[in-house]
Amino acid sequence: MTIKFRVGRFIIPWSVVVLVAFLFIPLLKPSQYVLHVFLMIFLYGSLTLSWHLLSGYTGYLSFGHVVFFGIGAYASGISIELHKLPIPVAVLAGGAVAALVGAVLGYSCLRLRGHYFAIATLMLVFIGYVIFANISDFITKLRMEIWLPVLPYEIYAYRLFFYYVFLGLMLAIVGVSFLIERSKFGYGLLSIKEDEDIATTMGVNTTKLKTIAATLSAFFAGVTGTIYAQYISYIDPVIYFDVMMTFIVVYISFLGGLGTWIGPLTGAILFVPLNEALTLYFSPEVARIIFGASFVAIVLFLPKGIVGKR
Amino acid sequence: MLPPVFVGALCEGLVLGLFYASIALGFSLVWAAMRIINVSHAAFVLIVSYVVVSGARIFSADSSMLIMLMIMTPVMFGVGVIYYRYVISQLYRSPNYEGLSLVACFGVAIVIQNVLLLAFGTAYQGIVPSFASINVGPVSFSKVSAAIVSIIVTVLAYFLLRRTYIGKAVRAAWQDPMAASLHGINVVRVRSIMFGVSLAMAVPCGIYLPIIQVIYPHVHWSYIIYVFIIVIVGGVGSIPGTITAAIIVGLIESLSNALLPSAYVPLILYVFLIALLLGKPSGLFKA
Numbered sequence: 401m402t403i404k405f406r407v408g409r410f411i412i413p414w415s416v417v418v419l420v421a422f423l424f425i426p427l428l429k430p431s432q433y434v435l436h437v438f439l440m441i442f443l444y445g446s447l448t449l450s451w452h453l454l455s456g457y458t459g460y461l462s463f464g465h466v467v468f469f470g471i472g473a474y475a476s477g478i479s480i481e482l483h484k485l486p487i488p489v490a491v492l493a494g495g496a497v498a499a500l501v502g503a504v505l506g507y508s509c510l511r512l513r514g515h516y517f518a519i520a521t522l523m524l525v526f527i528g529y530v531i532f533a534n535i536s537d538f539i540t541k542l543r544m545e546i547w548l549p550v551l552p553y554e555i556y557a558y559r560l561f562f563y564y565v566f567l568g569l570m571l572a573i574v575g576v577s578f579l580i581e582r583s584k585f586g587y588g589l590l591s592i593k594e595d596e597d598i599a600t601t602m603g604v605n606t607t608k609l610k611t612i613a614a615t616l617s618a619f620f621a622g623v624t625g626t627i628y629a630q631y632i633s634y635i636d637p638v639i640y641f642d643v644m645m646t647f648i649v650v651y652i653s654f655l656g657g658l659g660t661w662i663g664p665l666t667g668a669i670l671f672v673p674l675n676e677a678l679t680l681y682f683s684p685e686v687a688r689i690i691f692g693a694s695f696v697a698i699v700l701f702l703p704k705g706i707v708g709k710r
Numbered sequence: 711m712l713p714p715v716f717v718g719a720l721c722e723g724l725v726l727g728l729f730y731a732s733i734a735l736g737f738s739l740v741w742a743a744m745r746i747i748n749v750s751h752a753a754f755v756l757i758v759s760y761v762v763v764s765g766a767r768i769f770s771a772d773s774s775m776l777i778m779l780m781i782m783t784p785v786m787f788g789v790g791v792i793y794y795r796y797v798i799s800q801l802y803r804s805p806n807y808e809g810l811s812l813v814a815c816f817g818v819a820i821v822i823q824n825v826l827l828l829a830f831g832t833a834y835q836g837i838v839p840s841f842a843s844i845n846v847g848p849v850s851f852s853k854v855s856a857a858i859v860s861i862i863v864t865v866l867a868y869f870l871l872r873r874t875y876i877g878k879a880v881r882a883a884w885q886d887p888m889a890a891s892l893h894g895i896n897v898v899r900v901r902s903i904m905f906g907v908s909l910a911m912a913v914p915c916g917i918y919l920p921i922i923q924v925i926y927p928h929v930h931w932s933y934i935i936y937v938f939i940i941v942i943v944g945g946v947g948s949i950p951g952t953i954t955a956a957i958i959v960g961l962i963e964s965l966s967n968a969l970l971p972s973a974y975v976p977l978i979l980y981v982f983l984i985a986l987l988l989g990k991p992s993g994l995f996k997a
Contacts, residue, residue: 461809461812461813463816508988509984509988511988512987512988514806514808514809515747515808515809515812516987518809518812518813519812519938519942519987520983520984520987520988522935523935523938523980523983523984524984526931526932526935526976526980527977527980527981527984530973530974530976530977530980531977533973534971534973534974643928643931644820647816647817647820650813650816651817654813683828685824685825685827685828686824686828688820688821688823688824689820689821689824689825689828691817691820692817692818692819692820692821692824693817693821695813695814695816695817695820696797696814696817696818696821699801699810699813699814699817700797700800700801700814703804703810
């Protein structure tokens with residue numbers, strides 16, 4: 401049996417067209433709100449794509465991805481508030497701390513198989529919340545929330561700036577995923593998904609591959625967290641260690657389909673406008689009820705997602 | 711002689727542990743018998759709690775508890791059967807249904823949580839029955855009675871599984887679904903009854919939940935985590951293991967409550983679970 405990344409024939413060119421179109425959307429002078437919606441697409445796209453680097457390729461479903469998002473945000477927030485680091489350095493520092501935690505947690509948790517891994521990672525969300533809601537006042541000598549300085553732009557330029565920052569981040573993760581899917585490393589990850597024991601027997605160093613994937617995944621989640629923290633200029637454990645966020649990440653990738661970078665991207669493009677519309681016209685609770693119910697339907701009736709490999 | 715705080719914490723832990731055991735038991739049996747990880751189990755418990763709280767606004771707290779016990783036990787049994795027939799049993803079409811069941815039930819838990827949020831709001835709620843002020847030694851009578859009810863539920867579950875025909879059928883389908891169906895057991899029907907029983911078993915603890923602790927729509931996450939800890943420590947599907955593990959968890963909780971700031975108590979349990987998962991994922995007891 402050969403393992404391949406397969407999607408429909410026209411999907412790859414179309415997704416490239418969509419990605420390029422994102423670059424030129426600000427030329428149409430959209431309103432601030434529309435910019436914000438696109439920004440959210442890129443945010444959730446980045447987060448889900450970074451989740452997909454580990455969970456999508458290896459099949460280890462992580463329910464704790466949002467932890468790295470939060471750790472990145474807190475690490476950058478603390479380094480800006482206490483150590484007065486410049487913002488680009490703080491962003492990378494946030495990513496590096498998240499990657500370090502990801503490597504340690506990945507190395508230890510990835511010894512667990514299947515649903516035990518899912519349970520252990522779900523637990524990490526609550527651990528992260530408890531730790532950052534209580535211990536951060538030791539580290540920061542602040543309250544548990546951190547206010548960051550707002551960048552000195554007027555409001556439209558501010559959104560436009562972050563539009564391109566988030567788009568760049570998402571394109572970077574798409575690029576990494578694209579390279580992984582065409583490398584020996586990517587095929588190694590896929591072999592873990594197909595059958596880990598056979599992969600080990602065939603000489604694939606599965607532990608090493610999984611740890612590298614977990615580190616990469618945590619790094620990009622951490623960077624996404626730091627940039628999001630800069631955008632809303634506020635850090636709070638309730639926002640960054642939210643089970644709902646984890647659910648959204650898993651929802652988006654199941655909606656789009658696991659296995660290629662196109663799945664999470666499609667999922668994010670569909671999910672965010674739908675979420676905004678439902679939240680605007682009904683209420684956040686109604687939106688979540690609909691997503692929860694449709695998630696069950698997707699798992700039952702569309703297990704490959706919309707564009708996933710068949 | 712032990713200090714009284716310590717004795718109080720020990721008794722409290724024992725009682726809380728027995729209470730947790732009755733939540734964990736249904737979850738554990740479902741996981742063992744049909745390889746379904748029902749993450750929404752605690753959310754269903756929470757539905758019962760909210761029904762009891764709303765009932766207490768119409769009747770008194772005591773009569774609401776009694777009435778809802780009569781009404782909700784068959785209702786939750788029916789809900790469980792329908793939920794199994796139309797949602798859970800569909801999962802078996804996929805080869806890795808065990809992992810998918812966790813994911814799908816996660817979605818169901820989100821639905822229930824947000825329906826409760828729409829219906830009852832985010833406010834902390836609870837009820838105070840007339841016997842709440844009575845104390846039995848260092849523990850309040852409401853907790854002791856919760857533990858007694860929990861013991862009754864456990865014993866009933868044990869007899870159902872060991873002494874009845876349906877229990878025998880459940881155990882047969884648990885050991886080998888294919889062979890069971892060859893011997894004329896309708897596996898889907900037996901499993902749906904088992905699933906209904908697992909939710910009906912959770913009704914008494916759903917009724918006691920708003921007395922023992924305050925409830926709010928997303929509190930079910932912390933209970934499902936307790937349930938995970940108990941089931942993994944005790945071994946999936948083992949009734950004595952589940953009870954022992956629940957008492958261990960109750961003791962850890964009450965002792966760390968006595969010694970530490972209350973915010974760190976869940977942290978200790980979570981770290982305990984992760985350490986256990988990494989060290990000995992098959993649990994401390996033989997299933």
